[in-house]
Amino acid sequence: MKIHWLGLIVVAVLCIAIDVFICRRLRRSGYRWVAWFNGALAVLTAAFATAVAVMPLGEASTPNSTFVAGQYMLYTFFALVAPKVLGSLVYGLGRLIKQRWMTICAFIVAALVFGVMWWGAVVTPGKIEVKEVEMAFDNLPDAFDGYRIVQWSDAHLGTYNGRTAIVERQIQAINDLHPDVICFTGDLVSRKTEEAVPYYGLLSMLRAPDGVFSVLGNHDYDDYVRWDDEKAKLDDRKALCDMQTAAGWKLLNNSHAVIRRGDDQIVIIGTENYGDHIGDKRGNITSAYSGARDGNFKIELQHNPYAWRANTLPNSNVDLMLAGHTHAWQLMLSLGNWRWSPASLRYPEWGGEYREGNQRLYVNIGTGMVGPPMRIGTTPEITVITLKKK
Numbered sequence: 001m002k003i004h005w006l007g008l009i010v011v012a013v014l015c016i017a018i019d020v021f022i023c024r025r026l027r028r029s030g031y032r033w034v035a036w037f038n039g040a041l042a043v044l045t046a047a048f049a050t051a052v053a054v055m056p057l058g059e060a061s062t063p064n065s066t067f068v069a070g071q072y073m074l075y076t077f078f079a080l081v082a083p084k085v086l087g088s089l090v091y092g093l094g095r096l097i098k099q100r101w102m103t104i105c106a107f108i109v110a111a112l113v114f115g116v117m118w119w120g121a122v123v124t125p126g127k128i129e130v131k132e133v134e135m136a137f138d139n140l141p142d143a144f145d146g147y148r149i150v151q152w153s154d155a156h157l158g159t160y161n162g163r164t165a166i167v168e169r170q171i172q173a174i175n176d177l178h179p180d181v182i183c184f185t186g187d188l189v190s191r192k193t194e195e196a197v198p199y200y201g202l203l204s205m206l207r208a209p210d211g212v213f214s215v216l217g218n219h220d221y222d223d224y225v226r227w228d229d230e231k232a233k234l235d236d237r238k239a240l241c242d243m244q245t246a247a248g249w250k251l252l253n254n255s256h257a258v259i260r261r262g263d264d265q266i267v268i269i270g271t272e273n274y275g276d277h278i279g280d281k282r283g284n285i286t287s288a289y290s291g292a293r294d295g296n297f298k299i300e301l302q303h304n305p306y307a308w309r310a311n312t313l314p315n316s317n318v319d320l321m322l323a324g325h326t327h328a329w330q331l332m333l334s335l336g337n338w339r340w341s342p343a344s345l346r347y348p349e350w351g352g353e354y355r356e357g358n359q360r361l362y363v364n365i366g367t368g369m370v371g372p373p374m375r376i377g378t379t380p381e382i383t384v385i386t387l388k389k390k
Contacts, residue, residue, distance in 0.1 A: 015045065018084050025091070038084075045080045048073040060225040060232070064195050068161045071373050078372070079117040083110035120330075120376035125159075125369060126166050128173050129379040133353060135360060136390040137319055140297055143261030145389040149299070150179035150208070152382055153324030154187040154217065154366025158195030159373060164202060170367055170382065171202050177384050181210040181259065184249070185324040186217025186273065186303030190370050191225050193240040204247040210259050212249045215270040216241075217303040217325065218280055219370065252301060254288040266297045269318065274307035275325075283307060285316045292316035305349040308361045320360045320385075326350045328365040332377040341378075 019042040026035035052074045056062050087110030094102020140147075152174060160166055174182060189195040196203070206212045220240055227233040244251045252270020259266050271283030283302060286292050298318045302308070305323040312318050328351045329343040343350035347363075354361040367380035 011049070015042070015081055018081075018088055021088060022084060041080055045077050048077045052077070058224075058226050060192065060227045060236075062225075064158045064191065065161055067191060068158065068373070071371070075121060075372050075374060079114065079121070082117065083114040086110060086113050116376060117374065120374040124375045124377075124379055125373070126169075127379045128170060128367075129381050130173060130177065131381055131383045132386070133362065133383060134386045134388055135320065135353070136388040137297065138358070138390045139295075139319065140387055140389045141261070141264035141266065142389060143264035144266055144297070144387055147181075147266075147387040148177070148179045149322075149385045149387070150174050150177050150182045150382065151185060151322050151324075151362065151364050151385065152182065152367065153185040153303075153322075153364040154327060154368050154370075155184075156187055156190045156219070156366075156368025156370050157199050158190040158192075159369045162198040164198060167199050167202055170380070171205055173382055175205070175207055177382075179208045179384060181268070182206055182208045182212040183268075183299075183301050183322055184212065184214040185301050185322050185364065186215050187219045187324065187366070187368070187370070188214075188217070188244070189240065190219050190368075192222060193236050193243065196240065196243060200243060200247060203244070203249070206248070212247075213257065213268050213270060213301060214244055214249045214251050215301045215303055216251075216253065216272055218273045218275060221273065221282075223279070252288070254283060256289040266299060267291075269298055269300045271300060271302045271307065271311075273303045274311050275304045276306045276310075280304070283311065285312050285318065289316075292318070305347060305361060305363045308349060308354075309356075313356055313359060318359060320362070320387075322362055322364070322385075323349075324364045324366050326363060326365060327370070327375075328378045330369060330372065330375045330378050332365075334377060 019038060022038050023035045026038065052070050055066065055070045057067050057070045087106040090109045091103055091106035094106065157167065222233045222237050241251055250257060254272050256267055256269040259268060267289060269289045271285055271288045274281055274283035285300065292315055300312060300318045300321040302321055302323050304325045308321050312321055326343045326347050328341040332339060332341040341350055349361055349363055351363050351365045362383065362385060364383050365378055365381050369375060
């Protein structure tokens with residue numbers, strides 16, 4: 001892992017300053033034991049930050065268990081620092097406006113932030129939210145009226161470090177929905193194929209009459225670790241593709257499949273990851289299906305919603321694109337029908353259903369985690385989309 005020493009020094013100085021401030025205020029208020037406890041937490045956070053900074057998390061040879069441990073240590077660091085920072089800001093505001101009751105508010109804010117962050121790390125990742133979505137189309141073939149598609153995305157199986165219980169519940173939930181077809185829209189792993197090995201038996205249990213279709217996500221291309229040579233990287237990627245095929249999945253790498261019901265048919269198109277970075281532009285709708293503007297009802301599987309406006313809309317009349325990738329940045333605020341996520345600052349389409357004329361996009365916010373091992377307000381999502389004839 002590359003150490004950004006300047007950033008590390010800045011963060012360290014800020015953390016020391018905050019802890020010195022908190023300890024001094026606690027000692028002056030007579031809470032010496034609380035001050036000592038805060039000092040112990042400060043030492044613990046410093047130890048976690050130092051450990052993560054020197055761990056070789058970017059190397060291909062680093063075991064997944066070490067990588068996951070690094071993620072949790074870094075998250076623990078922030079989960080201890082963030083409540084202190086926000087609590088100190090509230091306390092400082094109270095001192096500025098000379099309101100002593102703000103001191104109590106500072107403790108409450110710190111406790112709430114701490115609780116929310118750990119709820120998002122311990123409880124929410126194990127939950128499942130099944131979202132029922134109905135979409136009506138004028139040109140849907142009659143035989144596919146009521147057709148049920150289950151979308152699963154961004155599993156990031158390495159997150160669970162071989163613990164299968166959460167993934168087993170997700171697989172069971174998908175099968176219990178009795179879909180006509182299952183579509184996985186990428187990021188089965190976070191770094192390497194070995195992350196998926198403990199879950200192979202579960203992946204092969206997915207069942208739907210028309211099969212399980214999948215595409216690769218940006219993390220499935222092995223670009224997030226440093227390999228000894230290019231051949232090792234390509235071999236690992238091939239192993240992930242072979243695992244999906246062996247599990248009974250139909251991996252669509254810039255290819256397509258036709259599903260028939262009597263004389264009617266729809267086309268499932270799978271495009272490789274197409275993101276907003278130069279190296280991510282692997283997919284192409286016209287390469288995957290030469291009849292991108294024909295009269296068939298078409299569903300595209302693509303990992304990154306960026307591709308919808310950048311590649312799909314300009315080059316095809318695809319009726320529905322299914323994507324994932326954003327995770328809603330694993331942080332979402334919602335109240336009734338109102339939702340906001342910091343993901344919206346980068347992705348115009350970051351979660352849910354979007355329309356452009358007669359064409360639709362659905363972005364699933366995924367089930368797994370990458371980066372911080374938490375999901376705050378973003379319960380793991382499994383989507384069931386029912387197609388209707390308008």
